[in-house]
Amino acid sequence: MKKRFALGMLSGLMLSASLTHAQQLLLTNYTVAGDQPVVGMIVTKNGATPQKLSVKGPDARRFMIDDQQRLVLRPGKADAGAVSYAVEIRGRTPEGKVSVPFRIVNDQFLKNKVIAHRGAWKHTGASQNSIGSLQQAIKLGCMGSEFDVHMSADSGLIISHDHAHQGVLIEKTPTAQLTSLKLANGENMPTLGTYLDAGTAQNKTRLILEIKASQLGKERSLALTNKVVGMVKAHQAQGWVDYISFDYDVCKRIKELDPYAKVAYLTGDKAxxxxxxxxxxxxxxxxxxLKKNESWIDEAQQKKLTINAWTVNDPAIMDWLLGKNVDFITTDEPETLLTKVK
Incomplete structure (x- = not known):
């Protein structure tokens, strides 16, 4: 028993050390397409240049590291039927040896501008923010499916738009109790882990993750942010996930934790x-x-910022936004918008 305990302690320490080093090694991108073989540069969070880099893992034979320290798909090594490729990048940073696993998405993501708000639920029978509504958004062929994340009383990560479900306050309730609650379509309330597992099983629809500001204060909002970005990394889901938030400090914290994450701000009070x-x-x-500040559309495009508008259910407003060539439109009516962009 003592030996088993000691081994467990040692494993825990090794994992902790590995994770500490792992945070120092990043990719500037996590997707690859056959006609664009460069995945991205291998970098460190603090700007130091990693040394002695190599690719290992199940799909290592498909990739190489070029003289610019970029991960590159080898000619003729793409697998058209793969959702993603599993690799492990090894090297050395100032903190020591590093070995970090990544999933590189075989980029077949749709580019039709349609973001299903809380998934596709309104005409499908699925509940908002459910695995079912995500799957329906994927089935419809939406570019993205948006969902919302809160933190439970015991720091679990829960998918829900509202701060309470069936009168139960998410932030003051343990995860086990929350995940036993039923949604209208019979599903249990999902965790972020189960949602990421479902979303990363495909490579057509992006996951648009909103971090909900805590009702218990800024410190808890930032703690939630730390947990969410950590779980996305732990699930190696960076290639699928884009982040959004109404809290600007949350947006900036995401960029601190992952400088290459795609982050957009929701409130609308900043140029x-x-x-x-x-x-x-x-x-x-x-x-x-955007209608009130039309010049922001031109300014954003000039500064190479993406533009999304929410929540657009009126066909006339969809037409106006499409005429302005915005990048994405979030809607409860993805079926309607899809007919306009096809």
Whole structure:
């Protein structure tokens, strides 16, 4: 028993050390397409240049590291039927030896601008923010499926739009109790882990993850952010996930934790110039904000920020936004919008 305990302690220490080093090694991108074989550069979070890099893992034979320290898909090694490739990048940083697993998405993501708000639920019988509504969004062929994440009383990560479900406050309730609650379609309330598992089983629809600001204060919102980004990394889901939040400090914290994450701001009270200066990926504003500040659309495009508008259910407003060539439109009516972009 003592030997088993000691081995467990040693394994825990090794895992802790490995994770510490792992945070120092990142990719600048996590997707690859056959006609664009460069995945991205292998970098460290603190800017140091990693040394003695090599590729290992189940799909190592498909990749190489070029003289610019970029992970590159070898000619003729793409697998058209693969959802993703499993690799492990090994090297050395100032902190020591590093060995980090990654999943590289075989990029077949759709580019039709349609983001299903809380999944595709309105005409499908699925509940909002359920695995079913995600699967329906994938089945419809949406570019992305949006969902919301809260933190439970015991720091579990729970999928729900509202801060309470059936009168039960998410932030003051343990995970086990929350996941026993039923949604309208009979599913149990999902965790972020189960949602990521479902979403990363395909490579057509992106996962648009909203981090919900805590009702218990800024510190808890940032703790939630730390947990979410950590779980996305643990599931090697970086290639699928884009982040959004109404809390600007949450957006900036995501960028601190993962400088190459795609992060967009939701509230609509900041000009594109500030978002670009803080290296956000895009703005994600209510359509009324964009109609009131049409110049922001041009400014955002000039600064190479993506533009999303929410929540757009009126066909006339969809047409207006498509005419402005916004990048994405979030809607409860993905079926309607899909007919306009096909």
């Amino acid at each position: 594109p110039e500030l978002l670009a200066a803080d290296k956000l990926f895009g703005l994600d504003y209510h359509f009324s904000i």
